[in-house]
Amino acid sequence: MIYLASPYTHPNPAVMQWRYERACFAAAEYIRRGEAVFSPVAHSHPIALAGGLDARDHATWLRIDAEMMTACSAVHVLMLGGWQESRGVREEVRLALERGLPVEYVNPDELTENEV
Secondary structure, X not given: OEEEXXXXXXXXXXXXXXXXXXXXXXXXXXXXXXXXXXXHHHHHHHHHHHHOOOOOOHHHHHHHHHXXXXXXXXXXXXOOOOOOOOHHHHHHHHHHHHOOOOEEEEOHHHOOOOOO
């Protein structure tokens, strides 16, 4: 299974929504390709909204994401705007490297139905 890391938190809720939508699109492309994928942003954003949880609570979400990463064979970083500054992405890459998982960087503009 691929762990799809991507930036999320931002002061502007519209940016967070856009990042969520792009993470969902990317995850759908992986699924279309036949890959099992876990996108923490796609998973946690609607849960946080529906459940009244703090979507910016890094400690809570990183704990859950770290558990999910144990089921993954690789980490792919979706290089959306802000990915290099993202605290969450940095932590996810650090965890992946600690666990010996390969890390790949994915340009979201190159995602198509046939290629991820």
